[in-house]
Amino acid sequence: DQQVKQNSPSLSVQEGRISILNCDYTNSMFDYFLWYKKYPAEGPTFLISISSIKDKNEDGRFTVFLNKSAKHLSLHIVPSQPGDSAVYFCAASYKSSGSARQLTFGSGTQLTVLP
Amino acid sequence: KAGVTQTPRYLIKTRGQQVTLSCSPISGHRSVSWYQQTPGQGLQFLFEYFSETQRNKGNFPGRFSGRQFSNSRSEMNVSTLELGDSALYLCASSWGSYTGELFFGEGSRLTVL
Numbered sequence: 098d099q100q101v102k103q104n105s106p107s108l109s110v111q112e113g114r115i116s117i118l119n120c121d122y123t124n125s126m127f128d129y130f131l132w133y134k135k136y137p138a139e140g141p142t143f144l145i146s147i148s149s150i151k152d153k154n155e156d157g158r159f160t161v162f163l164n165k166s167a168k169h170l171s172l173h174i175v176p177s178q179p180g181d182s183a184v185y186f187c188a189a190s191y192k193s194s195g196s197a198r199q200l201t202f203g204s205g206t207q208l209t210v211l212p
Numbered sequence: 213k214a215g216v217t218q219t220p221r222y223l224i225k226t227r228g229q230q231v232t233l234s235c236s237p238i239s240g241h242r243s244v245s246w247y248q249q250t251p252g253q254g255l256q257f258l259f260e261y262f263s264e265t266q267r268n269k270g271n272f273p274g275r276f277s278g279r280q281f282s283n284s285r286s287e288m289n290v291s292t293l294e295l296g297d298s299a300l301y302l303c304a305s306s307w308g309s310y311t312g313e314l315f316f317g318e319g320s321r322l323t324v325l
Contacts, residue, residue, distance in 0.1 A: 103254075131313065140216070140302055140316030141255070186254060199245070199268050200314065204254035 100124045101189050103203035111211050116174040118206050120187030123168065127189040131200070132161060132172050135184045144185075145172070177210045184208070214239065216317035218303050224323045230291040233320045237284050237305030244286040245314060246278060249300040258301075261286055262308050290322075298324045 102121045110116045118132075128149040133141035147154040147161045147170070154161050160173045174181055187203040217236040225231050237244050246258040257270035261280035278288040284305075290297055300321050304314035 101254075106252075133316075138318065140304075140318045142316070143313050146313065188255075199257050199260060199270070200255075201257065202247070202255040204252055 099204075100127075101187055101201050101203040103185075103187055103206050105206050106204070107207040107209070109209045109211060110177045112179055113176045116172075116177045116181065116208055116210065118172040118174075118185050118187075118208065120170045120172075120203055121168060122170075122189050124189070124191070124201075125168070126191040127201075128192070129190045130161070130163060130170050131188045131190075132159075133186040133188060133202075134181075135186065135205070141186055174208075177208075179210045179212050182208055182210050216303055216305050216315055218301075218317035218320050220320060221318065222321045222323075224325060225293050226325050227293055227295060229293050230289060231293060231322060232287055232289045233301055233303075233322075235286045235288075235303030235305075235317060237286070237303075238315055241305035241307055241315070242284055243306045243308035244280055244284065245304045245306075246286070246288050247302045247304065248272075249302055249319070250298075255302065258288065293324045295324050298322060 100123050131146040132144040134144050135141040145156050145159045145161050147163050163170045184205045186205045188200040190200045219234045243262045245260040247255040249255050260268040264280045275291045280286045300319040302319045304316045306314050
Protein backbone atom coordinates (compact mmCIF):
# COMPACT_ATOMS: atom_id res chain seq x y z
CA ASP A 98 0.00 0.00 0.00
CA GLN A 99 1.94 2.98 -1.34
CA GLN A 100 0.67 6.04 0.46
CA VAL A 101 3.03 8.36 -1.41
CA LYS A 102 3.40 7.86 -5.15
CA GLN A 103 5.74 9.33 -7.71
CA ASN A 104 4.42 7.95 -10.96
CA SER A 105 7.23 9.20 -13.17
CA PRO A 106 10.44 7.26 -12.59
CA SER A 107 12.38 9.64 -14.83
CA LEU A 108 12.21 13.11 -16.36
CA SER A 109 14.51 14.86 -18.83
CA VAL A 110 14.55 18.64 -19.20
CA GLN A 111 16.64 21.08 -21.18
CA GLU A 112 18.91 23.40 -19.21
CA GLY A 113 17.18 26.73 -18.46
CA ARG A 114 13.68 25.30 -18.77
CA ILE A 115 11.28 24.42 -15.98
CA SER A 116 11.34 21.00 -14.29
CA ILE A 117 8.08 19.83 -12.74
CA LEU A 118 8.14 16.79 -10.49
CA ASN A 119 4.86 15.37 -9.27
CA CYS A 120 3.76 13.44 -6.22
CA ASP A 121 0.39 12.03 -5.12
CA TYR A 122 -0.63 10.83 -1.69
CA THR A 123 -3.56 8.88 -0.32
CA ASN A 124 -3.43 9.41 3.44
CA SER A 125 -5.47 12.48 4.39
CA MET A 126 -3.72 12.60 7.77
CA PHE A 127 -0.48 13.78 6.20
CA ASP A 128 0.12 17.37 7.25
CA TYR A 129 3.72 18.02 6.33
CA PHE A 130 5.42 17.41 3.01
CA LEU A 131 9.05 17.49 1.99
CA TRP A 132 11.26 17.05 -1.04
CA TYR A 133 14.67 15.44 -0.83
CA LYS A 134 17.37 15.27 -3.47
CA LYS A 135 19.78 12.36 -3.77
CA TYR A 136 23.01 12.11 -5.74
CA PRO A 137 24.61 8.69 -6.36
CA ALA A 138 26.66 7.38 -3.43
CA GLU A 139 25.30 10.08 -1.14
CA GLY A 140 22.45 10.21 1.34
CA PRO A 141 19.32 12.24 0.53
CA THR A 142 19.51 15.94 1.34
CA PHE A 143 16.57 18.10 2.34
CA LEU A 144 15.42 20.51 -0.34
CA ILE A 145 12.16 22.20 0.61
CA SER A 146 9.05 21.56 2.68
CA ILE A 147 5.48 22.71 3.00
CA SER A 148 2.90 22.52 5.74
CA SER A 149 -0.67 21.55 4.93
CA ILE A 150 -1.86 24.99 6.02
CA LYS A 151 -0.11 26.47 2.97
CA ASP A 152 -0.50 25.86 -0.73
CA LYS A 153 2.84 27.22 -1.90
CA ASN A 154 6.36 27.61 -0.60
CA GLU A 155 9.32 29.12 -2.43
CA ASP A 156 13.04 28.91 -1.88
CA GLY A 157 15.12 30.42 -4.65
CA ARG A 158 14.72 28.36 -7.81
CA PHE A 159 12.56 25.80 -6.01
CA THR A 160 8.82 26.08 -5.42
CA VAL A 161 6.55 23.44 -3.94
CA PHE A 162 2.80 23.54 -4.59
CA LEU A 163 0.26 21.63 -2.52
CA ASN A 164 -3.27 20.82 -3.68
CA LYS A 165 -4.96 19.21 -0.68
CA SER A 166 -8.25 18.51 -2.40
CA ALA A 167 -6.44 16.55 -5.10
CA LYS A 168 -3.91 15.11 -2.63
CA HIS A 169 -1.19 16.24 -4.98
CA LEU A 170 2.03 18.17 -4.64
CA SER A 171 4.59 19.27 -7.16
CA LEU A 172 8.10 20.64 -7.17
CA HIS A 173 9.02 23.28 -9.73
CA ILE A 174 12.64 24.06 -10.52
CA VAL A 175 13.19 27.22 -12.54
CA PRO A 176 15.55 27.53 -14.30
CA SER A 177 16.85 23.98 -14.35
CA GLN A 178 20.60 23.50 -14.20
CA PRO A 179 22.76 20.44 -14.99
CA GLY A 180 23.70 20.24 -11.30
CA ASP A 181 20.05 19.58 -10.51
CA SER A 182 20.35 16.15 -12.11
CA ALA A 183 19.58 13.76 -9.26
CA VAL A 184 16.86 11.53 -7.85
CA TYR A 185 14.10 13.53 -6.17
CA PHE A 186 12.05 11.96 -3.40
CA CYS A 187 8.74 13.25 -2.19
CA ALA A 188 7.97 12.56 1.48
CA ALA A 189 4.98 13.08 3.73
CA SER A 190 4.42 12.82 7.45
CA TYR A 191 1.90 13.20 10.23
CA LYS A 192 2.22 13.12 13.98
CA SER A 193 1.46 9.61 15.10
CA SER A 194 1.25 8.33 18.66
CA GLY A 195 2.98 10.39 21.33
CA SER A 196 5.79 12.45 19.89
CA ALA A 197 6.52 10.15 17.00
CA ARG A 198 6.54 11.39 13.47
CA GLN A 199 7.76 9.30 10.57
CA LEU A 200 8.32 10.14 6.96
CA THR A 201 6.74 8.10 4.20
CA PHE A 202 8.72 8.41 0.98
CA GLY A 203 7.77 8.01 -2.64
CA SER A 204 9.85 5.83 -4.95
CA GLY A 205 11.70 8.77 -6.48
CA THR A 206 12.02 10.50 -9.86
CA GLN A 207 15.34 10.63 -11.69
CA LEU A 208 15.71 14.15 -13.10
CA THR A 209 18.22 14.67 -15.91
CA VAL A 210 18.94 18.23 -16.99
CA LEU A 211 20.47 18.29 -20.45
CA PRO A 212 23.02 21.01 -21.28
CA LYS B 213 29.87 20.49 11.97
CA ALA B 214 30.24 16.77 11.27
CA GLY B 215 27.40 15.09 9.44
CA VAL B 216 25.77 11.75 10.03
CA THR B 217 28.35 8.97 9.88
CA GLN B 218 27.50 5.40 8.97
CA THR B 219 29.78 2.39 9.15
CA PRO B 220 30.57 0.23 7.37
CA ARG B 221 29.89 1.80 3.97
CA TYR B 222 29.91 -1.52 2.12
CA LEU B 223 29.60 -5.10 3.26
CA ILE B 224 28.91 -8.53 1.81
CA LYS B 225 27.25 -11.29 3.78
CA THR B 226 25.80 -14.70 3.01
CA ARG B 227 22.30 -15.95 3.66
CA GLY B 228 21.67 -16.89 7.27
CA GLN B 229 24.33 -14.60 8.69
CA GLN B 230 23.60 -11.54 10.79
CA VAL B 231 24.83 -7.99 10.39
CA THR B 232 25.18 -4.91 12.59
CA LEU B 233 25.26 -1.41 11.14
CA SER B 234 26.31 1.68 13.05
CA CYS B 235 25.20 5.30 12.90
CA SER B 236 26.63 8.37 14.61
CA PRO B 237 24.19 11.29 14.43
CA ILE B 238 24.95 14.97 14.15
CA SER B 239 26.08 16.33 17.50
CA GLY B 240 23.07 17.39 19.56
CA HIS B 241 20.55 15.38 17.58
CA ARG B 242 18.58 13.01 19.79
CA SER B 243 16.50 11.25 17.15
CA VAL B 244 17.86 8.58 14.84
CA SER B 245 15.78 6.92 12.13
CA TRP B 246 16.65 4.03 9.86
CA TYR B 247 15.44 3.51 6.30
CA GLN B 248 15.91 0.77 3.73
CA GLN B 249 16.29 1.78 0.10
CA THR B 250 15.82 -0.75 -2.68
CA PRO B 251 15.45 -0.09 -6.43
CA GLY B 252 11.92 1.00 -7.28
CA GLN B 253 10.75 0.97 -3.66
CA GLY B 254 11.98 4.30 -2.46
CA LEU B 255 12.88 4.59 1.19
CA GLN B 256 11.07 2.26 3.55
CA PHE B 257 10.91 3.29 7.21
CA LEU B 258 12.41 0.78 9.64
CA PHE B 259 12.32 2.47 13.05
CA GLU B 260 13.08 5.61 14.97
CA TYR B 261 14.85 6.03 18.28
CA PHE B 262 14.68 9.05 20.54
CA SER B 263 16.59 9.29 23.81
CA GLU B 264 17.36 5.54 23.76
CA THR B 265 13.70 4.58 23.26
CA GLN B 266 12.13 3.21 20.12
CA ARG B 267 9.20 5.49 19.51
CA ASN B 268 8.10 4.33 16.08
CA LYS B 269 8.45 1.19 13.99
CA GLY B 270 7.76 0.35 10.37
CA ASN B 271 6.40 -2.84 8.84
CA PHE B 272 9.50 -5.02 8.88
CA PRO B 273 9.86 -8.49 10.37
CA GLY B 274 11.36 -9.02 13.81
CA ARG B 275 14.69 -9.97 12.21
CA PHE B 276 15.28 -6.23 11.98
CA SER B 277 16.09 -4.62 15.29
CA GLY B 278 17.88 -1.59 16.59
CA ARG B 279 18.99 0.28 19.64
CA GLN B 280 20.25 3.68 20.66
CA PHE B 281 22.91 4.48 23.20
CA SER B 282 23.10 7.30 25.71
CA ASN B 283 25.33 9.31 23.36
CA SER B 284 22.59 9.03 20.67
CA ARG B 285 24.65 6.68 18.52
CA SER B 286 22.51 3.93 17.07
CA GLU B 287 22.94 0.44 15.73
CA MET B 288 20.64 -1.70 13.68
CA ASN B 289 20.88 -5.47 13.42
CA VAL B 290 19.51 -7.86 10.85
CA SER B 291 19.54 -11.53 11.77
CA THR B 292 19.16 -14.57 9.53
CA LEU B 293 19.88 -12.58 6.40
CA GLU B 294 17.87 -13.23 3.25
CA LEU B 295 18.72 -12.33 -0.36
CA GLY B 296 15.96 -9.72 -0.29
CA ASP B 297 17.73 -7.84 2.49
CA SER B 298 20.28 -6.59 -0.03
CA ALA B 299 19.76 -2.83 0.03
CA LEU B 300 21.15 0.54 0.99
CA TYR B 301 20.46 1.19 4.66
CA LEU B 302 20.23 4.86 5.49
CA CYS B 303 20.42 6.44 8.88
CA ALA B 304 19.02 9.91 9.52
CA SER B 305 19.21 12.15 12.54
CA SER B 306 17.21 15.12 13.69
CA TRP B 307 16.49 17.20 16.77
CA GLY B 308 13.35 15.09 17.22
CA SER B 309 10.80 17.82 16.56
CA TYR B 310 7.69 17.43 14.45
CA THR B 311 8.91 19.13 11.30
CA GLY B 312 10.20 15.88 9.89
CA GLU B 313 13.40 17.35 8.46
CA LEU B 314 15.99 14.62 8.56
CA PHE B 315 19.72 14.71 7.90
CA PHE B 316 20.88 11.54 6.20
CA GLY B 317 24.15 9.70 6.22
CA GLU B 318 25.65 8.22 3.06
CA GLY B 319 24.31 4.78 3.87
CA SER B 320 25.60 1.25 4.31
CA ARG B 321 25.35 -0.87 1.16
CA LEU B 322 24.57 -4.48 2.16
CA THR B 323 24.85 -7.29 -0.35
CA VAL B 324 23.56 -10.73 0.66
CA LEU B 325 24.82 -13.65 -1.42
